[in-house]
Amino acid sequence: MSTTLLPEDLPLDAHTRTRSAQTKRYGFFPGCVAKESCKELFNSTMLLADKLGIELIELTAASCCGASVVNDVNRDVARVLNARTYAQAEALGLDDVITICSTCTGHMRAANKELRESEARMDHANAILGKFGAKYQGTVTVRHLLWLLIDDIxxxxxxxxxxxxxxxxxxxxxxxxxxxxxxxxxxxxxxxxxxxxxxxxxxxxxxxxxxxxxxxxxxxxxxxxxxxxxxxxxxxxxxxxxxxxxxxxxxxxxxxxxxxxxxxxxxxxxxxxxxxxxxxxxxxxxxxxxxxxxxxxxxxxxxxxxxxxxxxxxxx
Amino acid sequence: MAKITLDIFRFDEATDAVPHRDAVVVDVPETTTVLDALETAKAEIDGSISFRRSCRSAICGSCSMNINGITGLACKTPCNTVMDEKGVVVVDPMPNFQPMKDLVVHMDPFWDKYSRLKPYLQPADADSTHERERRVSPEDMKKLVDVANCIMCATCYALCPVVSVDPAFAGPAAIAYAYRFIEDVRDGQRKERIAQISEDYLWLCAHCYACSYCPKHVDPHDRIIDVKRASIKDRVLMNERGPRHALVVSKTIKQTGMLAETEVIQGTIGRFNVRGLLKVAPLGLRMAAKGKMPPPFVKPIPKVDEVRTIFEALEVPVS
Structure with a gap:
């Protein structure tokens, strides 16, 4: 069954103990619209995950990806918001973050690319995440469910x-x-x-x-x-x-x-x-x-x- | 050598009611550019085939056209990268323009949008006598060099889906060129320029990245975002829907961690703009009938304080 857990709910070593050997586990970033006006997307994704035999662990404390719009007011905020999301995935021991929205995919990948390609930008983001004790190490890969279907299934x-x-x-x-x-x-x-x-x-x-x-x-x-x-x-x-x-x-x-x-x-x-x-x-x-x-x-x-x-x- | 078939759009506005197509076979190396293949066809087979060209090396910006449905410079596209297994290359005039003759189009709407920019420096002290040149630091110049590479080929304009349904939109190239003057430290018309390009629908860019295929890597999509940021920084025409939308999205993310759809719609249109709200009401009612309304209020995500810390550290504007 797919579950929704907060990072603090699940100690790092818990995954290895609770999952079966066959079940693949992924961080899951549903995005705002799948939680608001397109709830049917969220629900059918969870039902599909069960059929596929994969476990989607929702990053429930994650924020909006920036939706391409916050770029219009500030060049850094989307990058740092997404760094916070990736830090949460890392804290759960998840390096795969799966999205179900094209806009989330593009903007989360853009943020991740900016972070991973520049030590200065990574340090800048981590200086802010450090204010609340989080840190992004740069290990996360963002992929859409569509790519998971083809690459992993x-x-x-x-x-x-x-x-x-x-x-x-x-x-x-x-x-x-x-x-x-x-x-x-x-x-x-x-x-x-x-x-x-x-x-x-x-x-x-x-x-x-x-x-x-x-x-x-x-x-x-x-x-x-x-x-x-x-x-x-x-x-x-x-x-x-x-x-x-x-x-x-x-x-x-x-x-x-x-x-x-x-x-x-x-x-x-x-x-x-x-x-x-x-x-x-x-x-x-x-x-x-x-x-x-x-x-x-x-x-x-x-x-x-x-x-x-x-x-x-x-x-x- | 390879036999390449050019499937060419033929039309002459002076004589033809409707266009037709000609298939012309040329014998050229398969790495020949589409432009050189067209030159061969014109020289050896049919001298009436019309297309614009000059430099043959991606500097003049004349030869943009649709090649197998994709807009780009014919001089920069080798035939073997686009032809099908039968060696056919389909060439059409650029979309979003009125065809004039074969692959030549009327460029007037594109140039009109450029000339509206007043695309020349207007220093604040233009009338005074200068003893020396106006100097720009390397850092300030660095911001402008990419955009200065624009060759005005109109590839981005032809690819833009917003232009295709609303020709009032300035289009990617003009907005990128507006940026070139807005960010030039020698120019004295920054606010006027931002206002002019805002009135030419800066905020109608759909964020689609179709213009990311710029053959000169001007990246108009990124410059469009830069101009929007300049408009918010300088508080130009802030009561228009574009800036209001960006700021209310920013505000709801800061407050809840989520993009709160209902508040974003109200904040963009205006809570007291009854006519505007009535316009979106029919769709809202149809959605409500299906139980598909976004919630009126969004519950903040866990640890939303962290999101607020990020917004405050970066001094992100929310109003």
Whole structure:
């Protein structure tokens, strides 16, 4: 079972005593949105972890990653906030921090890169962490759940765990900027021609839809800045996906999810109706691995994804 | 030598109602740049193929185009890095611009945004007689050299998804060039420049890093963040949504350790901006109907005092 523990709840030697030899353990950073308006993402991630046989240990005292926005007010604060999070992971003996949000991934990796590449920046961060007795040693690696699925679980293994294959459901991948760009920070795969989501879609029995919008921006970060701009960005991307035959969208980012699920209705005036249901990555993978659909929070989406699952005879 | 097929967008605004495509086969070494392959096609096969070029070495910024769907300098792109297994290279004019003839586009909107910057130094004492040159320390100059490398090729502008839906946005290059003058110690128009670029929608940058493909490593995305910080430091147009959003996010993280969604929405739009709040209300109601509303208040994370210590040590602005 995945658990949530504070660093002080779990003495360092406790891990080795309590875990079974097969269970892999990861630090888990859910991010703000999975704890606020996209709770279904948090819940389906935990259910997926159980199916995968991994243990996600939530870093419950971790702060927001900075969400790309605090950079606009101060050049150091996101780096030091994330150093604090990494220090908590290290105190738990965890060097892997797993994220479920593209924006968290990009900005936490950027902070970690800045810290690990410069002794001066590391010392600067640790001087502040030292005020409350914390220290970051630089051992943490930040990865998205998507990369964990491919690197640690493996596509062949994932394929063998599928009990409800998607029957060729045509799914359009939507990456979200910060899991791929800039390549100097992420670099796990080509930012211009990524295929990890396509690989996962195919491993769980779907058909990946190729379209130009898959690596473009959803507009979430400027949704409040000027009317219609983010809505148009969603409409433009979903129009491309729809024209390539997509029946649904999958995204590893809850910010993209809020935008794609939330603004398609409003984008119809300029871009035509698209009505593509948008799955969180762990929702669709957990469904294929046999988690009952009523536990995945599919009823929380504005564009109900259950209809397309019924159409494909995937649920009754 | 290899046979490379250039699949070229053809259009002449003077005579054509719709564009068409020509496939032109050239015999060139496969490491030839896309630009040299186009030059060969023009010299040997079809002299009417039109494209802009001058220096052939990534200095003049003329030859940016879409190559297999990706915008970049044709003179900096070897064919063998982009062609498919059949040796096909697909070339199109830059997106976000009106095509003029084949790969040549109307650059006017891009230049208009530059000229609005007044892209020349305006020292505070411009009218006085100077006995000597205005000097800049190496440290101050260091901040400007990367941006000074901009060759105005418009690759970033063509890649920008915000420009693609809202041409009022200044675009990455113009904002980066605004930074070049805002941070120049010899210039006397810092606040006016920040205000001008803010009015050209500085804060509409979507943080997408599409402009991280700058062929000259100007890194416009980072310069955009620098200009936003300058705007907050100098308190220019602070009542606009952009700075309010950044500051309320900062404030909620300091208070709770989390980005508190409800407070961020209210703080960005304005708690008493009834019209603004009514605009987001329909989506809010649709979310509420699905039980998807963010909580009205966010419970502070454990040890939130540590987060506040960080904010205080760094003197992070929250209002």
């Amino acid at each position: 493996g596509l062949d293994n994932l394929r063998s765990m599928v009990v409800h294959p998607l029957n060729g459901l045509k799914v359009a991948p939507f990456y979200g900027c910060h899991i791929i760009r800039p390549e100097s920070v992420n670099g796990w795969e080509s930012a211009r021609n990524p295929h990890s989501l396509e690989d996962v879609i195919e491993a769980i029995g779907g058909e990946a839809v190729d379209y130009a919008g898959k690596t473009r921006c959803c507009g979430f970060h400027i949704q409040l800045e000027k009317d219609n701009v983010a809505t148009d960005m969603v409409g433009q991307n979903m129009r491309m996906a729809k024209e390539r035959g997509a029946e649904a969208v999958i995204t590893p980012c809850p910010l993209c999810h809020l935008a794609l699920d939330g603004y398609q209705a409003d984008s119809a005036a300029r871009w035509g109706r698209t009505d593509l249901p948008t799955f969180h990555l762990p929702q669709l993978v957990a469904f294929a691995l046999g988690v009952p659909p009523d536990k995945l929070g599919l009823n929380k989406h504005l564009i109900d994804p259950r209809d397309v699952l019924v159409d494909r005879d995937l649920i009754a």
